[in-house]
Amino acid sequence: MIVAVPTGRILKELRPFLERAGIRPEAEFDDENSRALRFSTLTPGLDIIRVRPFDVPTFVAFGAAELGIAGYDVLAEFDYPDVYAPLDLNIGKCRLSVAEPADMVAGDDPARWSHVRVATKYPSITRRHFAKRGVQAECIKLNGAMELAPSLGLSQRIVDLVSSGATLKANGLVEIERVMDVSSRLIVNRVALKTRPAELSDWVRRFEEASEALAV
Amino acid sequence: MRMPATASLLPAGLRDMLAAESRQEARAVWQILCLMQANGYELVKPPLLEFEDTLLSGSGQSLARHSFRLMDSLSQQMMALRADMTPQIARVARSRLANAPRPLRLAYAGEVVRISGTQLRPERQSCQIGCELIGSDSIHADAEIILLAVEALRTIGVRGVSVDLNTPTLVLSLLQSYDYSQADADELAAAVERRHLTRVQRLGGEVSAIIDQLIACSGSVNTALPSLLAIGLPPAQRTQVEHLAAVVNLLKTAMPDLLLTIDCVERRGFEYQTGLSFTLFAETGEAGRGGRYLAGNEAATGFTLTTDNLVGVLDTDAPQEKVYLPGGTLPAIRASLQGRGYVTVQALEDNLPAGSEAARLGCRYTWDGSDIIPVED
Numbered sequence: 111m112i113v114a115v116p117t118g119r120i121l122k123e124l125r126p127f128l129e130r131a132g133i134r135p136e137a138e139f140d141d142e143n144s145r146a147l148r149f150s151t152l153t154p155g156l157d158i159i160r161v162r163p164f165d166v167p168t169f170v171a172f173g174a175a176e177l178g179i180a181g182y183d184v185l186a187e188f189d190y191p192d193v194y195a196p197l198d199l200n201i202g203k204c205r206l207s208v209a210e211p212a213d214m215v216a217g218d219d220p221a222r223w224s225h226v227r228v229a230t231k232y233p234s235i236t237r238r239h240f241a242k243r244g245v246q247a248e249c250i251k252l253n254g255a256m257e258l259a260p261s262l263g264l265s266q267r268i269v270d271l272v273s274s275g276a277t278l279k280a281n282g283l284v285e286i287e288r289v290m291d292v293s294s295r296l297i298v299n300r301v302a303l304k305t306r307p308a309e310l311s312d313w314v315r316r317f318e319e320a321s322e323a324l325a326v
Numbered sequence: 327m328r329m330p331a332t333a334s335l336l337p338a339g340l341r342d343m344l345a346a347e348s349r350q351e352a353r354a355v356w357q358i359l360c361l362m363q364a365n366g367y368e369l370v371k372p373p374l375l376e377f378e379d380t381l382l383s384g385s386g387q388s389l390a391r392h393s394f395r396l397m398d399s400l401s402q403q404m405m406a407l408r409a410d411m412t413p414q415i416a417r418v419a420r421s422r423l424a425n426a427p428r429p430l431r432l433a434y435a436g437e438v439v440r441i442s443g444t445q446l447r448p449e450r451q452s453c454q455i456g457c458e459l460i461g462s463d464s465i466h467a468d469a470e471i472i473l474l475a476v477e478a479l480r481t482i483g484v485r486g487v488s489v490d491l492n493t494p495t496l497v498l499s500l501l502q503s504y505d506y507s508q509a510d511a512d513e514l515a516a517a518v519e520r521r522h523l524t525r526v527q528r529l530g531g532e533v534s535a536i537i538d539q540l541i542a543c544s545g546s547v548n549t550a551l552p553s554l555l556a557i558g559l560p561p562a563q564r565t566q567v568e569h570l571a572a573v574v575n576l577l578k579t580a581m582p583d584l585l586l587t588i589d590c591v592e593r594r595g596f597e598y599q600t601g602l603s604f605t606l607f608a609e610t611g612e613a614g615r616g617g618r619y620l621a622g623n624e625a626a627t628g629f630t631l632t633t634d635n636l637v638g639v640l641d642t643d644a645p646q647e648k649v650y651l652p653g654g655t656l657p658a659i660r661a662s663l664q665g666r667g668y669v670t671v672q673a674l675e676d677n678l679p680a681g682s683e684a685a686r687l688g689c690r691y692t693w694d695g696s697d698i699i700p701v702e703d
Contacts, residue, residue: 171446173611191594192446196521196541301611304490307545307587 111156111309114170114178116163120294123201124179130320131313133158167193167297176302177313183271183292187232194303196314197296199321204273206232208239208287211260215284229259230269239269239289257281339443339450343637350640351453351633354482355435358455358631361481362433365474367457370432372414378404385619386413388597392440409440411454412630413598416621419460428461428624438632449634458628460621465569467627468602469576471616475606475629476584479613483640486609488585491547491574492617493566494596494603497537500563504533518591540590547574547586554590570602604629611635649691649698650684652676659693668698 113133115121128135134152138144139160148159161169164187166180171190183206185195208228210218223245230236233249240247252259256270257277271292272278272285296317303310336342343351359369375396382390392409408414415432423430435455443450457474459467472489479487497518501511518526518537526537536557543554551574554567570588577586595615596603603617606629613636616629648669651660653676660670671689673680684692684701691698 190446191444194521301607304587304589304605305486305488305585305607305609311545 111177112169112175113156113158114161114166114175115158116166116179116181117160118163120163120179120181120202121160124199124294126324127179127199127201127317127320128158130323131316170297170299173299173301176299176306176310178297179294180297181292181294182290183232183235185295185297186290187234189234192300194298194300195295196298197317197321199294199296199317200325202292202294204271204292206235206269206289206292207272207285208267208269208289209257209272209278209283209285210267212282212284214266215286218286220286226267227265228267228269229256229265231256232269235289236269257283337450339448341449346645347637349645350643351637353643354633354636354640355453355455357481358478359433359435361478362457362474365431367431367433370415370418370434371436372408372411372418372434374437375405375407376414377401378406380417381406381408381413384413384622385416385598386410389413392442394439394441407439408436409438410630411436411438411456412458412619412628415456415458415628416460416619416626419458419624419626420622429467430460431457432460433457447634452632452634454630454632456616456628456630458621458626460626460628461624462627463618463625465572465576467625468569468573468618469580471627471629472573472577472604473580475604475614475616475631476581478631479606479608479636482636484608484613484636486585487613488587488607489577490587490589490592490605490607491570492588492592492596492603492605493570493590493601494593494599494617495601496563496566497540497591497593499566500533500536500560503560503562515591515593519593521591537591544589544591545587547578547588550588554588566601573602602627606631608636647691648687648689649693650680650687650689650701651693652680655693663693663698 115124132153133156135149135158136151138146139149139158147161148157150157159169159175163181164184166178167185167188167190169175170178171188171192179199181202185193225246225248226240227248227250228236229250229252231251231253233251236249237247250259250265256268258281259265259268260283261281268283269289275285278285296314298310298314363369378395382393389409394407395404396407398405411434415434419430419432433456435453437451438454439451459471476487476489497515498511501514502508506514518541521541526534536559539557543550543557551571555571559567574586577584592605596617598619599617600620601618604615605612606614614629614631616627618625618627620626646667646669648671649663651670651672653673655672663670671687673683680692681701690701692701
């Protein structure tokens with residue numbers, strides 16, 4: 111059994127959940143400089159892997175990991191049918207929003223759009239979001255520094271994660287529309303849940319209890 | 327002799343199957359068809375192409391976006407290439423076999439093609455094997471089909487078969503009975519299916535509580551079924567759950583060792599299902615699916631297996647030993663060796679040394695005129 115966890119900022123918030131759920135990784139796991147990707151835990155037969163946040167759903171969808179923790183933004187972007195998200199851990203909270211330059215907002219009438227060009231890390235969500243209201247979104251896929259796109263003429267609008275809004279402000283951008291709320295979810299591989307129901311449900315239950323205990 | 331590599335490139339999702347896999351597939355198909363035939367299912371073989379209007383109507387509607395089309399220059403009508411054979415079987419049952427006695431039991435195997443694969447299952451062509459039981463809404467029909475599907479998988483050597491029982495119409499009909507529009511209900515049911523619980527909780531009220539309980543009632547049948555029956559459901563949904571429970575009883579009696587799980591909120595892949603449905607799992611992944619649908623206006627149920635899920639899971643059989651036969655070997659000798667389980671390879675040129683020719687062609691034996699002798703390495 112393998113649990114996939116995202117590297118980066120979520121991992122710090124996630125650490126107490128793992129502990130509470132009874133997943134105690136070897137010491138090297140907490141060493142940020144460690145080059146290892148796969149770690150053993152105190153539970154025999156349970157290993158933990160550290161992968162990039164965008165890769166967690168892929169590992170779980172293909173059954174390379176049975177359990178994982180992934181942001182709702184990434185889950186919605188890939189929309190794998192073989193990934194279940196049974197539990198909201200209520201950590202890593204932020205939102206996915208559309209933003210544009212502050213000086214553009216006054217003269218902009220979204221009702222007149224038929225086509226927009228958007229720089230984003232989430233082309234699939236963005237296309238779906240705009241298609242719902244009859245607007246075709248031409249997405250420029252970037253992996254970071256979306257906020258630079260409007261000022262450098264790459265695209266006027268961006269769709270990106272917003273938590274405090276400070277980064278947007280610093281770059282002269284204004285949040286004009288919320289696409290979705292984001293938080294981290296526990297995810298489970300569908301086949302594993304069906305073929306090993308007792309074992310997997312037990313892990314989901316442990317995370318549920320951890321989540322309740324930590325929410326208080 | 328070798329052609330340029332680029333000339334052998336195939337379109338995405340399509341591939342050449344060579345000896346070991348093709349043999350595995352052919353054998354699996356044959357064994358399953360024999361099993362179905364032995365259980366009273368008659369073989370039928372509909373064509374690869376049909377008029378778009380016929381193939382993609384009724385239960386075929388949901389296949390419209392998966393099916394390739396081409397123009398029939400004779401009739402000037404659009405034709406579609408089948409992406410699933412089940413609607414074809416339903417059509418045969420309603421037309422050529424409309425007067426055949428019910429329940430009608432039909433089996434089939436054939437190639438199906440779809441426009442795009444998924445990331446998890448990129449194959450665009452696969453061999454579909456299935457059987458349909460048309461004209462009965464009895465719980466015994468449900469049980470017969472599920473048991474036959476499990477037996478089919480076991481027959482071809484799939485290990486660790488389990489069955490996930492589903493009621494794909496339950497959540498949708500529940501939401502509609504609470505006055506959600508078709509579009510809203512669809513979107514919500516999709517969220518429910520992926521266990522996006524926050525989306526469900528936002529609904530609030532009685533329906534959210536019921537759906538919460540339904541989601542909680544998934545897993546092994548022994549724990550899930552009693553709690554499922556304890557949920558206070560409206561009468562229409564209650565009937566569906568009781569039907570499920572009755573079928574579970576039949577399955578447990580017939581195959582006590584079968585791992586059964588329940589998932590009342592699963593809907594994906596059940597676009598045309600109208601009642602109790604199921605997904606077949608092997609240890610390695612999904613192996614097939616089936617369930618209730620309407621063949622015209624007749625109650626029907628059936629299952630389909632696709633070989634791309636199966637080949638690779640199966641044990642590879644040891645290939646039969648080959649015997650190299652020199653020119654002039656009598657047909658009777660060939661037949662007798664084949665009867666003993668050998669594959670024979672007939673020499674086409676008389677003047678080549680038998681030993682080295684045999685080794686070159688992968689034969690471990692040659693025929694010396696009276697018996698087989700091993701080829702020296």
